[in-house]
Amino acid sequence: MRLALLLAATALSLPAQKIPVEGLAESPVKVVIYEDLQCSDCADFRRMLDEKILPRYGGKVAFIHRDFPLAKHAWARRAAIAARFFAEQKPEIAIEYRRYAMAGIEVTTEGNFNLRLTTFAGAHGIDPAAAVAALSNSKYDELVEKDFQDGVSRGVAHTPTVFVNGKAFVETFTFEEISKGIDEALAQAH
Numbered sequence: 001m002r003l004a005l006l007l008a009a010t011a012l013s014l015p016a017q018k019i020p021v022e023g024l025a026e027s028p029v030k031v032v033i034y035e036d037l038q039c040s041d042c043a044d045f046r047r048m049l050d051e052k053i054l055p056r057y058g059g060k061v062a063f064i065h066r067d068f069p070l071a072k073h074a075w076a077r078r079a080a081i082a083a084r085f086f087a088e089q090k091p092e093i094a095i096e097y098r099r100y101a102m103a104g105i106e107v108t109t110e111g112n113f114n115l116r117l118t119t120f121a122g123a124h125g126i127d128p129a130a131a132v133a134a135l136s137n138s139k140y141d142e143l144v145e146k147d148f149q150d151g152v153s154r155g156v157a158h159t160p161t162v163f164v165n166g167k168a169f170v171e172t173f174t175f176e177e178i179s180k181g182i183d184e185a186l187a188q189a190h
Helices: 002-012 040-057 076-089 091-103 113-123 128-134 138-153 175-189
Strands: 021-023 030-035 062-067 161-164 167-170
Touching: 021 040, 030 040, 040 062, 040 091, 040 175, 062 076, 062 138, 076 091, 076 113, 076 128, 076 138, 113 128, 161 175, 167 175
Parallel strands: 030 062
Antiparallel strands: 021 062, 030 161, 161 167
């Protein structure tokens, strides 16, 4: 009976997936990033992350990406689903795909999304047909929806929303503002 209950509970739970973490995964300081891969403010934050934040804090802080595709963006949810597919194939490719999607906001359309997806997959040694098929996989969709609902429960309404050990930075903020928050979190952790 106990085993049956355990199996039933497991069947009802969402599939687990290890989310790729940039920086120091075991850091006590967690920066949780709710992002929409079609959001220009998220793309700006991604550039800030790559150019300034990771070089300064990558060896000290865990940067965790969460999906928060906004309904107003035509292909954001599909991009989030694709990122989940890539995370399962090769976790390091998932971060690269997030960069690629955000860097291509201006050239990606509803009509060429699948072509850009298959081009990325093929260039990274992943079966392009499998990448497109993943867009219809309910497991990945459920993972994205779980992130979205977690964000809603934390008060997220705009992207990016970045939590530095619980302190929120919303939509547009400077490197100085977020680095001050990270520095404070690091000081408290020691």
